[in-house]
Amino acid sequence: xxxxxxxxxxxxxxxxxHFTYGKDGDExxxxxxxxxxxxxxxxxxxxxxxxxxxxxIMTNIxxxxxPGKGELADHGPYExxxxxxxxxxxxxxxxxxSGDEFEYKASSKSGRIAVxxxxxxxxxxxxxxxxxxxxxxxxxxSFEAKDAKGKKLGKKWAPVFKIVGWQSEQDLMxxxxxxxxxxEDAEDGGDDDExxxxxxxxxxxxx
Numbered sequence: 001x002x003x004x005x006x007x008x009x010x011x012x013x014x015x016x017x018h019f020t021y022g023k024d025g026d027e028x029x030x031x032x033x034x035x036x037x038x039x040x041x042x043x044x045x046x047x048x049x050x051x052x053x054x055x056x057i058m059t060n061i062x063x064x065x066x067p068g069k070g071e072l073a074d075h076g077p078y079e080x081x082x083x084x085x086x087x088x089x090x091x092x093x094x095x096x097x098s099g100d101e102f103e104y105k106a107s108s109k110s111g112r113i114a115v116x117x118x119x120x121x122x123x124x125x126x127x128x129x130x131x132x133x134x135x136x137x138x139x140x141x142s143f144e145a146k147d148a149k150g151k152k153l154g155k156k157w158a159p160v161f162k163i164v165g166w167q168s169e170q171d172l173m174x175x176x177x178x179x180x181x182x183x184e185d186a187e188d189g190g191d192d193d194e195x196x197x198x199x200x201x202x203x204x205x206x207x
Contacts, residue, residue: 007092007103012111017140017157021102030140033164034093034102035133035172038126041119046088046107047075058090061119089115091161096135099176110143110158118161129166137164 008021010028019028044058044066054075059066069085078084086107094101106112122134139160145153 007101010102010104012104012106012140012159014108014110014156014158017142019138019159028138030138032138033096034136034138035096035167036118036122036136037092037094038122038134040090040092041115042090044088045069045072045085046105047072047085049075049078049083050080056088058088087112091115091118093136094172096167096172096175099179106159110156114159114161118163121163125163125166132166132168133172134163135165135167137162
């Protein structure tokens with residue numbers, strides 16, 4: 001269950017509390033359930049300059065900690081306050097209905113806290129569910145944002161990744177394969193009443 005190259009990148013909008021993906025910004029509804037690829041929890045750094053990523057260093061948590069900030073290359077000078085190195089966390093998951101693969105990367109404080117909370121909860125529960133994948137519900141919570149001086153900035157949102165169940169990887173892959181087969185049968189003019197059709201479920205390889 002290794003990392004995949006076909007994952008769709010997910011963004012979270014802290015102003016409205018929505019998950020979106022892809023270049024068109026399609027929305028993923030809150031409450032969507034996904035299977036987490038716990039072997040790809042990563043922490044690290046991303047460096048921005050003039051609106052472009054100049055370097056990214058991510059370390060799988062199974063392999064230890066990422067390098068310290070003092071060990072990172074200097075890509076300055078930085079003319080914008082948003083430029084430079086930022087801490088980043090990432091997770092990979094699949095929609096349990098469609099089989100779509102996603103990757104979420106967070107460099108905001110609220111996003112990194114959400115990922116850290118998921119990793120913590122996973123660690124507490126995994127021993128009771130060995131050889132299974134955590135099923136997570138995508139959600140959001142609101143909070144009152146403040147600047148460095150304590151001035152209120154208004155209502156903002158943070159992502160929430162709540163573990164709501166566990167399922168074996170093989171059961172999920174069988175489910176994706178069945179949905180993909182039903183989709184192909186429907187396109188070939190077969191009977192599409194036996195299983196739900198979902199064109200997005202064609203990617204049936206393991207995580």
